Amino acid sequence: MDQKLEQILNQYQEKIAQIVTDKDLETTRIELFGRNGLFNDLFTKMKDIEPQDRRSYGQNLNVIKNELERLMALQSQKVEKTVKTKVENQENIKALPKIGHLHPVTQTERQLNALFKKLGFSVYNSPEIVTDEFNFERLNVPKNHPARDMQDSIYIKEPEYLLRTQTSTIESYLLKAKSGDLPIRAAFPGSVYRNEKVNRSNHFVFHQYQAVVVDKGLTMKDLISTMDLMFKTLYGPEVVVRYRAKYYPEVEPGVGPDMQCFNCHGKGCPICKYAGWIEMGGSGMIHPKVLKSAGIDPNIWSGFAFGMGLDRWTMAQKNIKDIRTLMGGNLAYKPNEL
Ligand SMILES: [Zn+2]
Structure with a gap:
């Protein structure tokens, strides 16, 4: 695989795994797959690749894109679960009866x-x-x-x-x-x-x-x-x-x-x-x-x-x-x- 593509894969695998908020998920999604995102840019630049390498480059690009999309979906589920647990915990705290009072x-x-x-x-x-x-x-x-x-x-x-x-x-x-x-x-x-x-x-x-x-x-x-x-x-x-x-x-x-x-x-x-x-x-x-x-x-x-x-x-x-x-x-x- 093209060295540059491999670097992109590694870099984003790490980055996605660290996302904890919906806001960061969306920012990364735009950065990768948005209209002016990384993949759009990479696909545009395919025309500069030597014709004999273009096919395999395109295939690799698709593999990486699919893999990153899969990781993003997985991380999105994790973030959703964490937020839900946090809200539930807050509700549990609210539901506790008040037993404290001044002596x-x-x-x-x-x-x-x-x-x-x-x-x-x-x-x-x-x-x-x-x-x-x-x-x-x-x-x-x-x-x-x-x-x-x-x-x-x-x-x-x-x-x-x-x-x-x-x-x-x-x-x-x-x-x-x-x-x-x-x-x-x-x-x-x-x-x-x-x-x-x-x-x-x-x-x-x-x-x-x-x-x-x-x-x-x-x-x-x-x-x-x-x-x-x-x-x-x-x-x-x-x-x-x-x-x-x-x-x-x-x-x-x-x-x-x-x-x-x-x-x-x-x-x-x-x-x-x-x-x-x-x-x-x-x-x-x-x-x-x-x-x-x-x-x-x-x-x-x-x-x-x-x-x-x-x-x-x-x-x-x-x-x-x-x-x-x-x-x-x-x-x-x-x-x-x-
Ligand atoms: Zn008395």
């Missing part, structure tokens, strides 16, 4: 972040390993204070470094950092840690949501109305809340909000320990000693703070009855419960 605690946290941002608060976070000074002392819990027994702490290095036991710790850092930049409106969600036995309502790691306001002339009315708004945002306007006087070392006076049990609506059940009410957190007017230790003059400035168990709020909001559900790995399989 319920994250959902509640974001709802609260949105509310507080609307009220002009900034949202903060801070490290989880803290010093005894910021976790206790600056919050009016000196060494040997009985309130330390209320929180069984997890120490990283005794007696100084521990995992924060409450989001009030973020408050101590914040008050110190912003003492020269008042007033303050801040909210901070975060994980907290205590050496607790795990059961349906307690866990050694849980989440709190804290808010703190420092301004001039704040009263209990400001505190209660802010908390009311928070309850209504999460549980709707019908929510029933009561506020009871409570002791917390970092506030004076202290108030504990209780919400009517979401499960039994006040009748009494295992979730509310037959009380009909669920304790939702602690709050109060910031103790003058706490303000003073941050370098804020309590004769000029006043403040209120509240901290809530975010897990408990989430459980009440989404009717989850066991805190261990929130820490487990199979939440994704129960989207209807949430």
